[in-house]
Amino acid sequence: MSKYWSKITRNVEPYVCGEQPKDKKYVKLNTNESPYAPSPKVLNAIRNAADGDIRLYPDPSCDKLRETISSYYGLNKSQVFVGNGSDEVLAMSFLTFFDKDEAIVFPDISYSFYPVYANLYGIKCRLAALNEDFSIPVEEFLKPNGGIVIPNPNAPTGKCLETERIKEILKNNGDKVVIIDEAYVDFGGNSVIGLIKDYPNLLVVRTLSKSRSLAGLRVGFALGQEELIDGLNRIKDSFNSYTVNRVSNAAAIAALEDEDYFKKCVEKIINTRESTVKKLRKLGFKVVPSKSNFIFITHPLYAARELFMKLREKGVLVRYFDKDRIDNYMRVSIGSDEDMDIFIEKIREIIGKGV
Amino acid sequence: MSKYWSKITRNVEPYVCGEQPKDKKYVKLNTNESPYAPSPKVLNAIRNAADGDIRLYPDPSCDKLRETISSYYGLNKSQVFVGNGSDEVLAMSFLTFFDKDEAIVFPDISYSFYPVYANLYGIKCRLAALNEDFSIPVEEFLKPNGGIVIPNPNAPTGKCLETERIKEILKNNGDKVVIIDEAYVDFGGNSVIGLIKDYPNLLVVRTLSKSRSLAGLRVGFALGQEELIDGLNRIKDSFNSYTVNRVSNAAAIAALEDEDYFKKCVEKIINTRESTVKKLRKLGFKVVPSKSNFIFITHPLYAARELFMKLREKGVLVRYFDKDRIDNYMRVSIGSDEDMDIFIEKIREIIGKGV
Structure with a gap:
């Protein structure tokens, strides 16, 4: 707090956006960006x-x-x-x-x-x-x-x-x-x-x-x-x-x-989403049916916060919200097929289901 | 007014920025832009x-x-x-x-x-x-x-x-x-x-x-x-x-x-400003001493509003503020030497002092 701040400045609770890491290269599945370059x-x-x-x-x-x-x-x-x-x-x-x-x-x-x-x-x-x-x-x-x-x-x-x-x-x-x-x-x-x-x-x-x-x-x-x-x-x-x-x-x-390029990118992301969902369900995850470029997932046996942190250590960034009702979920942006293969591989390593 | 607007929306008095004309090419001396391309x-x-x-x-x-x-x-x-x-x-x-x-x-x-x-x-x-x-x-x-x-x-x-x-x-x-x-x-x-x-x-x-x-x-x-x-x-x-x-x-x-490019541009603009000021004073204008990339000018014989409108007709845009105390002034951004030559030429035409 500073005496120079207005009442409003003192009272705001700023938004915290998903990490934009600078320390190293991650598979970045935390801010719902597209895995594809612009047209x-x-x-x-x-x-x-x-x-x-x-x-x-x-x-x-x-x-x-x-x-x-x-x-x-x-x-x-x-x-x-x-x-x-x-x-x-x-x-x-x-x-x-x-x-x-x-x-x-x-x-x-x-x-x-x-x-x-x-x-x-x-x-x-x-x-x-x-x-x-x-x-x-x-x-x-x-x-x-x-x-x-x-x-x-x-x-x-x-x-x-x-x-x-x-x-x-x-x-x-x-x-x-x-x-x-x-x-x-x-x-x-x-x-x-x-x-x-x-x-x-x-x-x-x-x-x-x-x-x-x-x-x-x-x-x-x-x-x-x-x-x-x-x-x-x-x-x-x-x-x-x-x-x-x-x-x-x-x-x-x-x-x-x-329009063509846009449609192709969207189609690829939807396909990747659906195949990722299948793989995650096989691993025991509960996946909320998604119509977006991310999925919201939880596992009955593994705490989301821990998965989130272990994924981070392994170079995969997803989003975790420490918030009532959803604190056992992770939000995972849909990357390229290659990104999602790495994500699934790391998840398997963490929950011990080998490749 | 719309019933959907908040009280704030109803009460604001939006800023009106200097014209960004699309109808034709003007010598644009109205929004204090640099006449020089970026580095x-x-x-x-x-x-x-x-x-x-x-x-x-x-x-x-x-x-x-x-x-x-x-x-x-x-x-x-x-x-x-x-x-x-x-x-x-x-x-x-x-x-x-x-x-x-x-x-x-x-x-x-x-x-x-x-x-x-x-x-x-x-x-x-x-x-x-x-x-x-x-x-x-x-x-x-x-x-x-x-x-x-x-x-x-x-x-x-x-x-x-x-x-x-x-x-x-x-x-x-x-x-x-x-x-x-x-x-x-x-x-x-x-x-x-x-x-x-x-x-x-x-x-x-x-x-x-x-x-x-x-x-x-x-x-x-x-x-x-x-x-x-x-x-x-x-x-x-x-x-x-x-x-x-x-x-x-x-x-x-x-x-x-x-830094070199920056310094060169600023120096050119200052030189153009000073030479423009001299020419305007010769034409009877009163020029407020300026340390910026625009000048604020008034003429004892010609109404600023009229000069502003006539300049516009002749393809030169400057800024006029219809405001108490300054309604007989024009604000003129400093363009290139060529821009300012046209400006001076048009001013001369308007006030009848030939080239």
Whole structure:
């Protein structure tokens, strides 16, 4: 604590992101990055952006990128907001749509940045306890609230909520903004972008970090009816006029334009996920059915914390959350087939089942 | 207004940044960008960053960039905070150090984003009226306050405050954070980075957008004693873990390492500024003495607003602020010699003094 800190600074509980290790080379299955390089067209776009125009500010309204996104999803440009990663988009969404006095609702087991944002802005929260099978307790989102945030698929569980149930939540909360965080939806989930035209209270948040391999460039976006997007722009223009830089703009456009490459990467990750799940089940793991690029696993005989630490020693990084109800689970990002072979091999070594 | 907006969203008064025109090619002297491309080493660094690692998140603590900055300025890494442009660094600084209840003080004529940040966070402000000659009224910063922000050189005037006077302000406000925004200091101003070791309440904010030609990549930073930097990190980690992307990191490091190129660019801009000032004075303009990469000018016979609009028609963009006390001034960024020749030529055409 410092006497120079504001009350807010004293009270925040900062997010702790997955380790980005510098000490040695790991098989890195801890932050849900893609195991595949971005499309060669993306790398070309980055190289082509390396010219004298770097001296000029980027387009503050990111028109070309927003046009690309909107035509990709069959929306209008005015229904798209872009930001410096979906974390920034979410942070701004909390400030744009939620007031301090009414508690917003999100699942108790979920992206751990949500309570951090709420805390930053002094917004009250109510945690909706996931059902025993980690499914979303829809009824908890039908009670009075100040707004809703649901990741679909959820993280770190990887479970999806059916579109019909999301509709129910949207209908029952007509005056409140419902944020559906679709960071992982490209890996087999059910997107609700098609509902935007019917629900003025729906905001869908997406990222190019996972399925488009752009984590290193930080591009996220939000989709919703124009009045929601206008609100986001008011907040963004009160914070930073130019949040997405020239290189990220160009790379994001190229990523969205290379549909073949995107589909191939996603397909490979899904296949790897399914084969990894089979191998883990054979080793006695319980695996939550996943529609994302990670799996959430537990073993009846081996403590997750110990597995996590032993894997780390053996050069494999996964994510462990020391949190009630999930402290015997590990979240494992889906890497390449080679990455997952090493992961399975190390798991076998640890639990003594030889190769 | 939308029923979905929070109270804050309804009350903000977003910043309006200088036009980034798309309709045609202008001589662009309106947003204080450098007329010179970044160093060739920067462009190489961008190209070299275009590899498969783009799939991975950037280093959340930007260690290498912070080391580069700290050794450049003779500080420790723990005294450096980096962000997605100095606008973001400033936005986070307001939240980190200023409370709602005590009014912060900044000059009435100054960077127009300051009141926007204050408004976003509900922080009260007191505007210190610049003296008649646009100098900073030091005595206004010695009265009780909740924090202080002074750009040095000031924008849009280009005037500097002497280091001794800044010391006086720092000494008289030992319990409050004093932010000195040195966005333009490289063009001849007096930096107070040397005071950081003696004043735990001093935060110096810098940008690579102007003197390092990196506006398109958005890198800004803050320098101060460790407890100030720790506070900034608490806020940043409650907002977005990874604010500076891989490409911007690499480019910023390369920019700071090419001292020769930097010095040459700054020298050229200063020379062009001085020759432009001479020409303008010959044409009857009053020019505020500038230590920045822009000049603030007025003419006793021609209304600034009209000159601004006529210049725009003739393909030259400058900045005009429709604001009390400065509504007969134009702020003109210093471009290349060729840019400024066109500017002077167009001014001559407008005021009828032939070439």
